[in-house]
Amino acid sequence: MPDTPSPFDDPLADLYGQLPDPARTSGDAARSEAVPSSRRAARASRGQTGPSDVQPPITRPAAAPAPERPATASPPERGSAAPERTTAPERSAPQRPVATRERPAAGARANGARANGATRPAATGTLDDLFTGRRSVDDLATVAPPAERRRRRIGGWIALILVLVLVGGVAAGGIWAWNTFGTQIQGVLSPKEREDFEPGLANGEASISIVGGDAGPQVSQKLYDAGVLKAPTSLYDYMIETSTSFVFQPGVYTLQKQMTAADALAAIGNPANKMEFTAQLREGLTVEDSVELLSAQLAMPIEDFQAAVSDPAAYGVAADSLEGWLFPATYTFDPGVTAKDVITRMVARTVESLDTAGVAEGDRERVLTIASIIQREARFEADFYKVSRVIANRLDPGNQETFGLLQMDSTAQYGYGENHDGTASSSQEALDDDNPWNTYRHPGLPIGPISNPGDLAIDAALHPADGDWLYFVTVNLDTGETVFTNNSADHQAAVDQWISWCQDHPDSGC
Known part of the structure; x- marks a missing residue:
């Protein structure tokens, strides 16, 4: 199988590998001795002496340390002070230091380094070292992988792990939220259909009173109470769905029963349906409630109405208060009417009903x-x-x-x-x-x-x-369902039913 090329292999290494290596060249001893050990020796052999023999220091950047070699194979660093020399034993022929490790194939060397996860030292030395035997072609061809590239690769894996952790956390949170609030979420994403009458069902006549400060929710409830709308929120829901902004003007309006929300809103906006100088009181109001409404609807000072109701005898009522005597109905008055005229009309209407x-x-x-x-x-x-x-x-x-x-x-x-x-x-x-x-x-x-x-x-x-x-209790305030009983035990059971309903509907006015 051919060797797998490595991005760390230097293509020049193979060319250098083809050059003759003096340290590994076979020959007779005479030729071996003729090989100078350095350029200084070569100059000496040619008779060059004098100041040129002293080489100026060479300054070069610090390099990664070369792989350890036997002490005898490491000459002094060039450009540094030479250590003291001792007399070497006589040798019959100069012996050149030889590399102590075998040179593997380029592909095998690169693959082995990567497989073992080892980081090879950066190449050091010069061409002189190659020719003198101080360094092998393998040493000169070894290039360390860039540290910055390794850091980027590690950083990328860390970023990926963080993203996966975050995505997993969001997914887990989503599952918990769905299991806990799934019904509510579905209600928001898929709201129930708005309740409304079908077009064409409008009939009869109904009227509502709008006072200052009334908005969509209040008017919608009044329309429902008057039989105009199908649900208490029909008009308000319609306004939200259609993004309709509407300012309700105080007054009494005449509409029909069983209208659609759209038709009811259009009718309120039609000036022809507003009853001029009209007042309306609904059932169940107190005198205090009534005078406030009358003042707002007829645009008259509330103090005038408070003074008008302070003397029941002026209207033929033998009581200390007009409570219960202001009949609930819709009234239309002529311009210039006074507060006392209004109260007189209402008391007379109560006497008529009685x-x-x-x-x-x-x-x-x-x-x-x-x-x-x-x-x-x-x-x-x-x-x-x-x-x-x-x-x-x-x-x-x-x-x-x-x-x-x-x-x-x-x-x-x-x-x-x-x-x-x-x-x-x-x-x-x-x-x-x-x-x-x-x-x-x-x-x-x-x-x-x-x-x-x-x-x-x-x-x-x-x-x-x-x-x-003998007893009664409303057990459902939304529907008005009321239970009537004739003994205390059954009545208590109905009370318990009401309490249970209130616990399930804490915002329903219990």
Whole structure:
């Protein structure tokens, strides 16, 4: 097999190898003796003496040390002081030092050095050394591999290892994140489809009131509550999906039910659907809530409305407050109307509903009180009448020995000023507070209404459903699902169900 060429082989080495080597040339002793040992000896043999015999020092860069040789084969360094000489024993013929190692083939030498991982010394010497025998062709042809190239090769392997470690760490982290948060990640990458009514289903009429500060989330919820949209977030999701920026102007807007989000937003942006000089109150508001809305919707000072509601007797109401007497509806007024005119109109509308329902004048405050509790406690139309039955059963004289107290959270929250904290449950402070609205502390009904009831709540107060329920609890605040029971054991089971749901939905207003 031919030798494998090596990048470290010097092609001139083979040419030098073909030159005669005095140290290895065979011949008679006379010829051996005729070979001068150095250029100094050659000059002496030609009779050249004098100052030229002294060679000037030669300065050359330091070289890597040559492979060790026997002491007798290493002459003094040129250009340095010669050591003292001792008398050498007489020899019959001058003996030339001969290289002590055999010269392998070029390919074998290079391959062997690489296979063993050895680093060969750099070549040293001159052509004089070649001809005088101080160095062999093998020595002169040996070239050390560049150190910088080796460092780059090692650095490249280190960089590759670091990259592999980093990539492996990222992959491992990705696997952990997917196993831990896979469901959430899928929800973000593949969000659920936006809920929306199909085009062409719009029907009837609905209206919403937009106040200052309302944005996409608030308006979307109001549209859902009014039956305009399919889900509480339909409009807001649509605005995000389409990158729609919209500034909602305060006012009352007339729309249709079961509209698409796109059509509802277009209707709000159409000035023809905005009712000029119009105010709207929804069910379940307090007097405090109502005057703030009226001021914003009609662009009138809130102080005017606060003064207008301060004297219930001016409107024929025999109570200390107009709580429950500002009927929830949509109103349109003529320009120049005053705050007192607005309040008069609303109180008159409440009297109209009570008269239509057949409530005697002496029972108005009591019916409004029961209806206001139903308005705050019930979620669905059927539940209005069931809640009314629970109130009636608890107020029944036959149950007073068992219960004695109405125990409605809505009354405790109202009396303590906690009904606007965004939670359905009552604090212990509200339950313990000794105010005349707290039905956990005082028997019977509170001293007056706690909100403005609508026609449905008034009718439910007059016509409770048939049943023996004594308890109820809403077990799902998102859907409004409410469980009605007639004994404490079943009621406690429903309470546990509500607690469990709240633990699973900590941000749902529990």
